[in-house]
Amino acid sequence: MTLLLGLDIGTTSTVGVLLDPERGIRATAQRPADLASPRPGFAEADPGQWWANVCALVPELLAKAGAEAGAVAAVGVTGMVPTIVLLDAEGRVLRPSIQQNDARAVAEIAEFRARLDEADILARTGSAITQQSLGPKLLWLRRHEPEVMARAHRLLGSYDFVVHRLTGAAGVERNWALESGLFDFRAQRWIPEVLALAGIPEDWLGPVRWPREVVGTVGPEAAAATGLRAGTPVVAGSADHVASAFSSGVIEPGDLLVKLGGAGDILYATDRPLVDARLFLDYHLVDGRWLPNGCMAASGSLVRWFRDTLGGGRDYAALDREGEAAGPGAGGLVVLPHVLGEKTPLNDPEARGVVFGLTLAHGRGHLFRAILEGIACGFRHHLEVLAEHGLAVRRVRVANGGARSRLWKRVTADVLGLALEPVREHPGSCLGAAFVAGMGVGVFGDWWEMERFLAFDPPIEPDPAARAVHDELYGVYRELYVRTAELMHRLARATAGETGPCG
Numbered sequence: 001m002t003l004l005l006g007l008d009i010g011t012t013s014t015v016g017v018l019l020d021p022e023r024g025i026r027a028t029a030q031r032p033a034d035l036a037s038p039r040p041g042f043a044e045a046d047p048g049q050w051w052a053n054v055c056a057l058v059p060e061l062l063a064k065a066g067a068e069a070g071a072v073a074a075v076g077v078t079g080m081v082p083t084i085v086l087l088d089a090e091g092r093v094l095r096p097s098i099q100q101n102d103a104r105a106v107a108e109i110a111e112f113r114a115r116l117d118e119a120d121i122l123a124r125t126g127s128a129i130t131q132q133s134l135g136p137k138l139l140w141l142r143r144h145e146p147e148v149m150a151r152a153h154r155l156l157g158s159y160d161f162v163v164h165r166l167t168g169a170a171g172v173e174r175n176w177a178l179e180s181g182l183f184d185f186r187a188q189r190w191i192p193e194v195l196a197l198a199g200i201p202e203d204w205l206g207p208v209r210w211p212r213e214v215v216g217t218v219g220p221e222a223a224a225a226t227g228l229r230a231g232t233p234v235v236a237g238s239a240d241h242v243a244s245a246f247s248s249g250v251i252e253p254g255d256l257l258v259k260l261g262g263a264g265d266i267l268y269a270t271d272r273p274l275v276d277a278r279l280f281l282d283y284h285l286v287d288g289r290w291l292p293n294g295c296m297a298a299s300g301s302l303v304r305w306f307r308d309t310l311g312g313g314r315d316y317a318a319l320d321r322e323g324e325a326a327g328p329g330a331g332g333l334v335v336l337p338h339v340l341g342e343k344t345p346l347n348d349p350e351a352r353g354v355v356f357g358l359t360l361a362h363g364r365g366h367l368f369r370a371i372l373e374g375i376a377c378g379f380r381h382h383l384e385v386l387a388e389h390g391l392a393v394r395r396v397r398v399a400n401g402g403a404r405s406r407l408w409k410r411v412t413a414d415v416l417g418l419a420l421e422p423v424r425e426h427p428g429s430c431l432g433a434a435f436v437a438g439m440g441v442g443v444f445g446d447w448w449e450m451e452r453f454l455a456f457d458p459p460i461e462p463d464p465a466a467r468a469v470h471d472e473l474y475g476v477y478r479e480l481y482v483r484t485a486e487l488m489h490r491l492a493r494a495t496a497g498e499t500g501p502c503g
Contacts, residue, residue: 006434011262167216243432254394260402322365
């Protein structure tokens with residue numbers, strides 16, 4: 001038996017899969033992961049929890065598959081990008097990770113924009129200077145946690161950290177580098193003036209790896225902790241949204257993925273890099289292909305927050321039923337889902353969530369549906385940016401945890417006005433990670449072999465009767481941000497020092 005292990009270090013859960021190259025998925029398992037927001041705009045996680053989850057998942061997966069550790073031919077890891085994990089010289093984690101959707105570095109973002117040529121940085125890195133950029137966050141740490149930065153020795157991303165724990169090898173995968181805002185993708189080097197402004201030396205970063213590159217093997221300590229066989233090859237891995245797009249069959253130019261995860265990702269395959277300040281840019285796993293994409297800071301994490309705080313103890317299926325009863329337009333409610341600031345296409349770390357149009361006639365189901373519709377409106381905004389570049393959508397795939405919700409898929413299809421092809425029983429990014437591991441050790445010889453592991457449910461067709469309602473409310477959604485942005489910024493600054501609840 002030959003198996004490939006894929007691990008996904010996600011916002012709300014750590015997920016694992018064992019892939020049989022001949023027979024497909026043999027086992028899946030997951031463990032919850034916590035996202036902490038100790039102050040408004042903060043988004044942090046515990047890398048120790050990620051590692052503990054990995055150590056628990058591997059034995060569970062092997063038991064489910066009825067396999068021994070020796071059957072695992074290679075390991076691939078994917079995860080959130082670009083997170084900040086700081087290690088000391090002994091490899092100890094110095095503080096909670098700062099997540100990709102963290103919006104604390106407002107002043108530092110303004111300083112980076114003032115001191116650097118924004119157009120030049122956009123052209124060289126593929127992304128604008130935003131809350132996604134790591135430079136401002138690192139400068140924030142220099143100013144607010146100098147004792148941590150004085151002990152820092154290594155900077156890693158989420159999946160790079162797990163690879164490091166498995167192998168002892170230090171480095172970063174190329175999409176972490178590209179999305180960090182520290183890397184010149186045209187010259188293929190770190191940008192000295194950005195590193196200098198962030199206050200970090202280049203040797204914190206290590207080499208930039210390609211996804212299928214074997215960076216090391218599972219060490220003895222990691223083998224004892226996880227149950228893997230010492231000496232098992234481990235590849236560099238992939239950014240989670242890139243792996244998810246690939247493992248959903250988004251390969252040909254014009255293919256689109258709507259990823260209903262903890263954050264809201266939308267990815268479009270092209271054969272050339274597309275640089276636009278309102279989008280991010282990633283390498284596709286397939287050489288010569290690119291993935292211009294967007295990411296909204298809160299998607300599934302906002303849905304989970306609603307369930308846990310206002311959901312009245314109901315599970316998602318019950319909330320779906322209430323949301324369906326509310327009907328298209330949610331009774332005239334409009335939600336701006338910017339509860340962690342907003343990344344693309346707004347690039348506004350001081351954006352805040354808004355519930356607009358609330359009346360005593362509204363109930364829980366209306367608000368739940370309005371949240372889903374607000375997230376879908378954010379996806380629609382991204383499609384309008386792509387359309388400005390003359391990029392047409394060939395087909396749309398939908399995947400990740402939110403794709404299990406019939407209502408969320410229906411709402412997304414209706415708001416976008418596009419048919420969605422749900423990837424059947426899709427385990428998410430970990431499937432892509434497992435395939436990348438197989439490419440790294442020669443189990444697979446071609447990226448297009450991914451297609452044989454995919455199956456799709458019948459398309460979700462948009463409802464023409466709902467179109468007029470959504471067109472009108474989408475206009476309100478877009479205008480509502482424009483009209484409230486200044487007030488959001490005033491409120492964000494007025495409460496910047498307050499401690500908020502953990503989310």
